[in-house]
Amino acid sequence: MDPWSNRGSVEPSDDELVRRLAAGDREALAPLMERHYRRLYRVVLAYVRNVDDAQDVLQETFVKAYRHAARWDGSAEVGRWLTRIAVNQSIDRYRREKRRVATTEPLAEGDHDDRVADTDPSPERRVASAQAGARIAAALGALPERQRAVFVLRHYEEMSLKEIGRTLGLRLGTVKSSLHRAIQGLRQRLDGLRA
Amino acid sequence: MSLFHERWRTRVSLLAAGALDAPHREPTLAHLDTCEACRREHAETVALLEVLAKDPARHAEPDVPLAFLVGRVQAQLDTALASRGWRFGWVAAGLAVGLGVALVVPRLATRVVTPLRTVTVDEDALRRLERNVAREQAVRYLNEAQDVLVTMAAAPRDCDREKDRVDVADEQQRSRELLTRRTLLVELDDEDVASARGVLEDVEHVLREVASLQSCVRAGDVARVQREMEERRLLMKIRLMSRELQG
Numbered sequence: 389m390d391p392w393s394n395r396g397s398v399e400p401s402d403d404e405l406v407r408r409l410a411a412g413d414r415e416a417l418a419p420l421m422e423r424h425y426r427r428l429y430r431v432v433l434a435y436v437r438n439v440d441d442a443q444d445v446l447q448e449t450f451v452k453a454y455r456h457a458a459r460w461d462g463s464a465e466v467g468r469w470l471t472r473i474a475v476n477q478s479i480d481r482y483r484r485e486k487r488r489v490a491t492t493e494p495l496a497e498g499d500h501d502d503r504v505a506d507t508d509p510s511p512e513r514r515v516a517s518a519q520a521g522a523r524i525a526a527a528l529g530a531l532p533e534r535q536r537a538v539f540v541l542r543h544y545e546e547m548s549l550k551e552i553g554r555t556l557g558l559r560l561g562t563v564k565s566s567l568h569r570a571i572q573g574l575r576q577r578l579d580g581l582r583a
Numbered sequence: 584m585s586l587f588h589e590r591w592r593t594r595v596s597l598l599a600a601g602a603l604d605a606p607h608r609e610p611t612l613a614h615l616d617t618c619e620a621c622r623r624e625h626a627e628t629v630a631l632l633e634v635l636a637k638d639p640a641r642h643a644e645p646d647v648p649l650a651f652l653v654g655r656v657q658a659q660l661d662t663a664l665a666s667r668g669w670r671f672g673w674v675a676a677g678l679a680v681g682l683g684v685a686l687v688v689p690r691l692a693t694r695v696v697t698p699l700r701t702v703t704v705d706e707d708a709l710r711r712l713e714r715n716v717a718r719e720q721a722v723r724y725l726n727e728a729q730d731v732l733v734t735m736a737a738a739p740r741d742c743d744r745e746k747d748r749v750d751v752a753d754e755q756q757r758s759r760e761l762l763t764r765r766t767l768l769v770e771l772d773d774e775d776v777a778s779a780r781g782v783l784e785d786v787e788h789v790l791r792e793v794a795s796l797q798s799c800v801r802a803g804d805v806a807r808v809q810r811e812m813e814e815r816r817l818l819m820k821i822r823l824m825s826r827e828l829q830g
Contacts (some may be wrong), residue, residue, distance in 0.1 A: 447659060521638060564602075
């Protein structure tokens with residue numbers, strides 16, 4: 389069964405909830421959000437690397453889903469459709485943030501949100517985790533947008549390449565080459581980082 | 584490195600990432616046996632992905648409860664509706680949001696198959712929520728004031744009953760209503776909207792002028808309000824401040 393779908397369940401299906409949104413029924417938002425917000429949060433956080441921004445993007449994602457529900461034609465799984473919105477919103481937020489700090493560089497390591505860190509109680513582990521998180525954030529931030537989006541969906545969302553292609557509207561060959569290049573870029577930038 | 588070998592590198596990356604399709608797996612593994620550079624690259628990529636698998640973002644949980652997020656989304660939708668001319672009023676919107684959340688959250692509690700994880704309410708998150716709400720209400724107030732002032736700036740209608748007089752009954756009434764509701768919408772002392780205080784005070788001043796007009800006034804009285812708005816560059820300030828508050 390597709391993990392993103394609850395088709396066949398006694399609960400209102402995702403499809404039904406989106407149809408209700410399209411009809412202006414805002415009560416359908418809460419159950420839809422309850423099903424998807426944790427998963428989308430991780431995707432968004434992996435992309436924007438800042439807890440506050442991630443929450444804002446998550447909010448914008450569902451606002452946009454409500455506004456554009458009438459355009460959803462039922463051909464894509466709702467989960468995939470929401471993921472696509474979330475990724476696009478993340479890209480927008482990331483671009484805005486880059487313009488705001490008036491730099492052509494990706495987010496600096498110091499911009500990494502320390503709250504994106506291990507909850508392990510050991511201080512040494514937490515420091516190491518925060519440092520690793522900062523390096524990962526900087527390395528991801530340096531990737532071109534498409535490569536980053538493909539990598540995030542593969543590594544953080546564990547989507548198949550076909551699913552990534554359908555979610556981002558990319559051909560399978562483009563997904564493969566983007567993932568390869570993303571991995572090469574991360575290898576260069578994270579050289580020396582050990583598990 | 585040849586184009587042919589670049590294709591192998593792509594397959595090696597995909598193999599390490601667990602994303603290589605079945606027909607290419609065996610040939611790629613066989614190639615690794617014969618290519619030392621590819622073996623090294625494969626090992627390094629596997630090691631890298633193991634490091635990335637420990638990225639805390641992979642397992643992060645939102646630090647605000649679902650109910651707050653639902654409230655924020657509903658509030659943002661309300662703000663958008665208000666800016667498009669939705670005029671059912673702040674109290675009705677607030678009640679609708681509150682009622683919506685109150686109705687939905689208990690239902691959720693009984694609907695979900697797996698219980699919602701207990702989330703400690705983060706004070707910072709609550710603070711952010713309060714700040715967002717304060718700002719959204721200030722934006723709503725500014726948008727409604729802007730609607731009134733725009734019609735004042737754009738030559739109002741002539742009075743039917745008297746020559747050389749203009750009809751500002753609608754603007755006067757809306758200004759009075761807005762002034763009455765202002766304290767419900769915006770606290771001028773609220774530090775969350777501190778940057779907007781000057782603009783809010785200017786808006787209030789001009790709204791009071793409009794509210795104090797008769798419904799059918801001399802054109803000169805309207806011109807005086809228009810001059811005041813121009814001198815204060817009020818419409819531009821409202822636009823800029825609304826954008827700033829919306830982030």
